[in-house]
Amino acid sequence: MTKVISLTSIVDDTYDAYATYEELEIFTKAIQRWDINCPDQLPDCMKLCYSELLKVFKDMEDLMSEQGKSYRVQLAKEAMKQVCQAYFVEAKWLHEHYMPTVEEYLSVAFVSTCYPMLTIVSFVGMEDSITKETFTWAFNTPKILRASTIICRLMDDVVSHQFEQEREHVPSAVECYTKQYGVSAQEAYDEFYKRINNAWKDMNEAFLKPTVVPTSALNRILNLTRVIDLLYKDEDAYTRVGDSAKTSITALLIDPISI
Known part of the structure; x- marks a missing residue:
């Protein structure tokens, strides 16, 4: 992985x-x-x-x-x-x-987040309860996986688009949205944070309803999404690791709370 x-x-x-x-x-x-x-x-x-x-x-x-x-x-x-x-x-x-429409952009960008692919890869070495049907389920982009890609794509674009647009770069969801609807970047942020919040609700819902796949498969998707929430909360800490990300990683892996 x-x-x-x-x-x-x-x-x-x-x-x-x-x-x-x-x-x-x-x-x-x-x-x-x-x-x-x-x-x-x-x-x-x-x-x-x-x-x-x-x-x-x-x-x-x-x-x-x-x-x-x-x-x-x-x-x-x-x-x-x-x-x-x-x-x-x-x-x-x-x-x-x-310049694609925001819908056209997201249809491609959901794949280029790599989260559908990383979900599949994360299943490869798992236990026997992960079957061919589990992989088929993932390839069909279930609601929880789509929610994960929404969180990943929009959190990434909101915090990184200004830095990326300083050079030649494909437009992000922010540029697509502001161009399509004639609104400010802040209005795009507000809309995307609403979508992110709704996506978290969809992820929670997946754990509360009966599912055709093992909970361990759902947990892989959840944990990958948590990584995004850590790295893109307030900044693009994947591209440029700052003190905030270092502090969080240290607290999580080096100085965890004793139980």
Whole structure:
């Protein structure tokens, strides 16, 4: 899980800031093929990233094959392909100077949060109660997972969009909303915080109603969402780690309260 998150961050930065549009087109097609021989066709700057990404999933596959669960990794690969395809759509918007509607933006950005993919990856090594049906459930974006992506996308965009727009960057939900409705950034923030609060209610509801999947699967989604709440509460502490995030992480992992 940690390796996937780390490599996804590198892939995200590649699409977001470092590669040309033409390079991204080649890279995205290579990801869709998922072929270890593809690096020969990639720009030199992308070969290592591509190879390491495939290697991480191959290591996962080797481990899960011993347990007869290699299908889980195949599904995780498909989720990763979806992420890269979403990244490329955003790169195309930037390349064409296209401003999507907020609905169009969110339909893509919910995938590019990586939370649907990370949810799938988090299921890969879990107990036998996690079945093929659990993965199918997750791929169909249940209410709790959609709520998680709403929280992730909107919290991220609210605190990071001003810094990101200082350079060429795909418009965030804030720019899309203000452009579409002719309102101020503050009015967009107010609307998004309402949506975030409603999304937390949807997440709570999922734990109060009967569910077709184990509670352990719901807990993975909840805990991933808690990470976002920590990192994007008042600032983009994932991109630029400040004192607030350091204090919270120290309190959580180094100096926890004794029970």
